[in-house]
Amino acid sequence: WVSGAGDQEPHLGELADSWENNLTGWQLGCSNGEKLACDRLWLATGSTLKVQEQPLLTPLLVTNPLEVVNGLPVLTTHLRWGNCELYLMGGLAALQIGPTARNLAGARMASDRIVDALIKPRAFQPLIAV
Incomplete structure (x- = not known):
């Protein structure tokens, strides 16, 4: 589950092994090819x-x-x-x-x-x- 600035809609999915933490938040690559920018990341x-x-x-x-x-x-x-x-x-x-x-x-x-x-x-x- 991830949330970004102003985005209150949760995104559910499997994360791939591509991610980066920088000063503005997390940049995630998902297994479905989607790229997400977020400021909070909750993982199961x-x-x-x-x-x-x-x-x-x-x-x-x-x-x-x-x-x-x-x-x-x-x-x-x-x-x-x-x-x-x-x-x-x-x-x-x-x-x-x-x-x-x-x-x-x-x-x-x-x-x-x-x-x-x-x-x-x-x-x-x-x-x-x-």
């Missing part, structure tokens, strides 16, 4: 709990390397992927959230952390999860 990535097997995240491991433990990325306290403006929740945030990461309680915990990061200046956010 299935049940694979190995970040190295996620087609959309694998290139990010090359461009923005991150420590991985047993397939799970070591995110910041606010579930950010290092210095990149990408936040993860669900199973891939299990190292920071704990065993509830994949259920509703974990989703609530993760969303609280992400919202906190979005409203707090980055200078006041620790980079290492505690």
Whole structure:
């Protein structure tokens, strides 16, 4: 699901492996050939709990390397992927959230952390999860 400036209509579809994050937002290539520009991106990535097997995240491991433990990325306290403006929740945030990461309680915990990061200046956010 993606939304762009002024576009409140959600776009559902499968993302291809072409995407770019720049100062104006995300540029996405979809499997149907459609190109989308958006400022927010919400993904449902299935049940694979190995970040190295996620087609959309694998290139990010090359461009923005991150420590991985047993397939799970070591995110910041606010579930950010290092210095990149990408936040993860669900199973891939299990190292920071704990065993509830994949259920509703974990989703609530993760969303609280992400919202906190979005409203707090980055200078006041620790980079290492505690």
